[in-house]
Amino acid sequence: MALDRQPPAELITSRRNPLVKRLRELHAAKGRREQGLVLLEGTHLVQEVIRLQLVPSDLAASELLATEAWLGNHGDLVAALSPAVTIQPVGQEVLEAVATTAHPDGVVLTLAAAALQAPPDGQEFVLVLDGLQDPGNLGTLMRTALAAGVDGLWLAEGADPFQPKVLRASAGAALALPIERMDRSALVQRLITAAARGLQLVAAVPPLADLDGEQPLPYWELDWTKPTALLLGQEGAGLAPELQALASHRITIPHSAAVESLNVAVSAAPLLLERLRQQAP
Ligand SMILES: C[S@@+](CC[C@H](N)C(=O)[O-])C[C@H]1O[C@@H](n2cnc3c(N)ncnc32)[C@H](O)[C@@H]1O
Secondary structure (H helix, E strand, C coil): CCCCCCCCCCCCCCCCCCCHHHHHHHHHHHHHHHHCEEECCCCCHHHHHCCCCCCCCCCCCCCEEEHHHHHHHHHHHHHHHHCCCCCEECCCHHHHCCCCCCCCCEEEEEEEHHEECCCCCCCCCEEECCCCHHHHHHHHHHHHHHHHHCCCEEEECCCCCHHHHHHHCCCCCHHCCCCCEEEEEHHHHHHHHHHHHEEEEECCCCCCCCCCCCCCHHHHHCCCCCCEEEECCCCCCCCHHHHHHCCCCCCCCCCCCCCCCCCCHHHHHHHHHHHHHHHHH
């Protein structure tokens, strides 16, 4: 039976409303874990949720908080959302209290984290990130990964992929990519299983990385059309030794010795897009 949308709730104008406290808890990983929700900010992410049909109708926990002005201008988006999403009009001050940005554009949406969980099998092109710390790098990498056709993102610890800064930097890609975050020992197991399934495990390293005398391959010499997991290391320390040890291939983007390495998000672009280039007719 199709669900009918409930009429919008009464306008909330007080920052002391308990809803504000509950949603502010979603700014922190602990709150997201306890409530099983992530907080999406801004019209673009709401559009992505609709485009990707990310809110199954039985997820009643989803709430859209918006100013009356935003609701007045975006009736099409409200109508396109699942009827299970509660529409909550709020005053500008309440919206600013709930959002993490200084100037929210009028809307935030809570979404069950379960709607973003990854199916682990059948992935043929995977990006593996080892302990990335910087939310901007992580979001940028997600956006590039989605553009390159990556079908799974595996994270060993590092920054929380559903924190607001990452979601913003990813420009919605965090919602579209299957993402899994695990500790490093679980990742090692996952990579061993992936290798057994036939994926090549490709470690990206700076040109002068110490590999016991072995030279990394210029990245264009790798056959990227094979099922591949690309491993990128942490901003400071690079790839953990236990992950490097698992790699079947080590590749590099050659560059001047004037710098030791590239920014990790910058290095990902040529590597991930090389697969599309090699697949081009
Ligand atoms: C800032 S670098 C880390 C530098 C670190 N000192 C090291 O030796 O790996 C972060 C990650 O970006 C990737 N990376 C950076 N420059 C690269 C290059 N020229 N070729 C391939 N990967 C690169 C690697 O995966 C690296 O672990």
